[in-house]
Amino acid sequence: MPVIILESHSQEQTRKIGRFLGERILSGTVITLNGELGAGKTVLAKGVGEGLGIKKAITSPSFVLMNIYHGRFNFYHFDFYRLEEEEELWELGLEEYFYDEGVVLVEWADKFIDSLPATRLDICIEKSKDNLENGRILYFIPQGKFDLTVLEELESQCFC
């Protein structure tokens, strides 16, 4: 399975990458976002939301656990940061959103990765060791039958 690696040198660049994705993904797409606190998960999510045509500000879902936005499709923005038990996912009604029309994006998905659909795009954001402040390395890992054309386009694009 091909893994695509992109470097970002600023929040704006990370956001652009997200926007590019958001403009191209189709309804039914599931994206997971992993990376330590302050890696820029919500920044990337903001970009995806913008790409989906959402006008409302996309804010951190850590406290509220999930936010729903309406753009080209519905955008379901989850955050597993505070969840401890898998049961809690079902109480949130997570499953319903996978089969609904719309795009699902999950921050801190690693905690319950087995509960997520097999076909999805996993994105991992790492802080660059020599530039903790702004340098980020983004790994795009397609899983299952994820449509690779979006990733091919992503790879050939320059986000400077």
Added chain:
Amino acid sequence: MLSKTVILGLETSCDDTAAAVVANGRNILSNVVSSQDSLHHRFGGVVPEVASRRHLEIINPLIDEAMSKAGISLQEIDGIAVSYGPGLVGSLLVGVSIAKALSYALDIPLIPVNHLEGHIYANFLTGSIITFPLVCLVVSGGHTSLLYVEGHGKIEVLGKTRDDAAGEVFDKIARALDLGFPGGPVIERHAQQGDSSVLSFPRALMGEDGKMDFSFSGVKTAVLNYIRMEQEKGSRTDIYALSAAFQDAVVEVLVDKSFMAARQKEAKQFLLAGGVAANGELRRRLRVKLEAEGIEVVAPPVELCTDNGAMVAAAGYYYLRRGIRANWDLNAVPSLEVGQ
């Protein structure tokens, strides 16, 4: 004797289950909160599943306790006010369901209260005379909003956070420093013993004219990066100085934007609300800055800053006077907005 309107207020939007009895929107007859901090302490954050299950287990005994402390019976209640959003859906539903059942059984009004607006009304319970127009800063784990209140039911959002809420950032930093939950009080305690001038963290969106939105993810990332660099260098982080400098950065932005909003709106009063309003440094600096301009600052006591039923009951009293009642189809609205 003047007629008295007694409201039972229920609050289950997040981690606290709370019930209170308030007369005429001003006098607290009882105010019971089952703070679940002891439970959440070990998780480093609010655990929603535990929260909604606990809400369900303790809401009935809690209402009984609120009634007996108030010294009245359910039959003497004139209305039931409940927070129906914003918040966690499972938690909100516990409050909404029991409020519906009680108001149906007692045949009294069911009053739907916006949790954020409820926070504003904590200030009506302080004994201070509240004068419109005013500006209120609601600042907690889930919210950071500047509201312009022209009168009851006339509330406009001036600005809010574009990313993380102020209280959320306190919690995340406290977790990164292994200080426990909730982050606000523990960071404030450490900050008191630290020198804030040793370190400096970014203040986002400061001084942008007329912009009253907040952004706290930048300061969060800067502090986390600092902690990590110190760890990699093998040096021991001065938690006291770090807490002081971090708190300083957050408080300065909150005070600056509050001042700008109050002046622009020619507010007579400035109200503080929400869990972070318990922060002593925030209160002190707001008072200094706003009172120099002749704007009175009102802040509730700590137990009315954090989520409680009394604020919901007080808001419910004023809603009811404006004729606001819910039907039996009232539902929890997790992303409810102010003025909706």
